[in-house]
Amino acid sequence: MSRIKALFSKCAGFSGGLISGNAELPQLLILGLDKSGKTTLLYRLKIGSGWGDIVEDMKRMRTPDSDGKVEDPGYHYEELGRSFSCGVWEVPGTEAMRPVWKLFYQSIKIHCVVFVVDATENEQRINLAKRHLHVLMNEAELRNACFCVIINQRADSAGNNVYDEKEDVLKYKLGLHDLHPSVEWRTRHFVINILDIKGESDKDWLGVMSFAKDVLTDSKGFALKL
Ligand SMILES: Nc1nc2c(ncn2[C@@H]2O[C@H](COP(=O)(O)OP(=O)(O)O)[C@@H](O)[C@H]2O)c(=O)[nH]1
Numbered sequence: 001m002s003r004i005k006a007l008f009s010k011c012a013g014f015s016g017g018l019i020s021g022n023a024e025l026p027q028l029l030i031l032g033l034d035k036s037g038k039t040t041l042l043y044r045l046k047i048g049s050g051w052g053d054i055v056e057d058m059k060r061m062r063t064p065d066s067d068g069k070v071e072d073p074g075y076h077y078e079e080l081g082r083s084f085s086c087g088v089w090e091v092p093g094t095e096a097m098r099p100v101w102k103l104f105y106q107s108i109k110i111h112c113v114v115f116v117v118d119a120t121e122n123e124q125r126i127n128l129a130k131r132h133l134h135v136l137m138n139e140a141e142l143r144n145a146c147f148c149v150i151i152n153q154r155a156d157s158a159g160n161n162v163y164d165e166k167e168d169v170l171k172y173k174l175g176l177h178d179l180h181p182s183v184e185w186r187t188r189h190f191v192i193n194i195l196d197i198k199g200e201s202d203k204d205w206l207g208v209m210s211f212a213k214d215v216l217t218d219s220k221g222f223a224l225k226l
């Protein structure tokens with residue numbers, strides 16, 4: 001871990017624990033297990049559906065090259081400014097990277113965690129996602145942060161949604177029905193097919209940002225003037 005920390009401090013954007021970029025902007029941190037759809041979400045927001053082959057490209061990024069190395073193991077940072085101006089960090093959710101998540105929210109003042117869960121995951125992975133989510137919700141550095149849990153709805157080959165939004169079993173499996181009041185008011189979950197997001201003005205994303213804005217401007221939390 002200390003080696004990662006040392007490496008990390010050398011990374012662009014981490015100067016003495018202060019954030020890079022625009023310190024005035026609310027900062028969002030996209031987290032979740034590997035392959036839940038985080039990078040796809042970030043680039044759907046940033047580029048929209050103009051990145052036509054994103055599914056194939058993301059697969060290619062995961063394919064080891066002849067040296068056995070996998071491309072794109074790092075984090076991404078983008079700024080959004082159309083519907084809701086913010087800085088967005090997106091960090092991998094592989095086993096090796098999960099312990100590194102805390103370096104981000106310890107180094108950067110995070111206003112909103114966007115936690116992505118793939119709706120098609122098995123029980124074991126959902127439990128793992130739940131454990132990580134609840135650890136985050138109890139972190140001192142995130143005690144004012146808004147939590148937007150995105151259940152990544154997927155469509156099957158016939159175009160039908162695989163997740164029953166009405167039944168919404170993941171609400172219970174992720175323990176979102178029974179949150180402590182100090183967390184409950186700043187947490188909401190959304191069922192969204194990330195692949196369908198057509199940029200930051202997409203109505204599904206506007207719904208997420210509208211909730212985040214309410215939380216971030218609330219006097220119980222950051223009381224930001226947005
Ligand atoms: N069908 C479908 N595939 C998706 C969706 N979101 C992500 N994917 C694919 O799932 C894989 C994992 O997505 P990625 O964004 O790389 O996940 P990350 O590890 O959380 O960053 C990639 O192959 C994506 O193209 C989705 O909403 N629908």
Ligand SMILES: [Mg+2]
Binds near residue numbers: 038039040091092
């Ligand atoms: Mg990724």
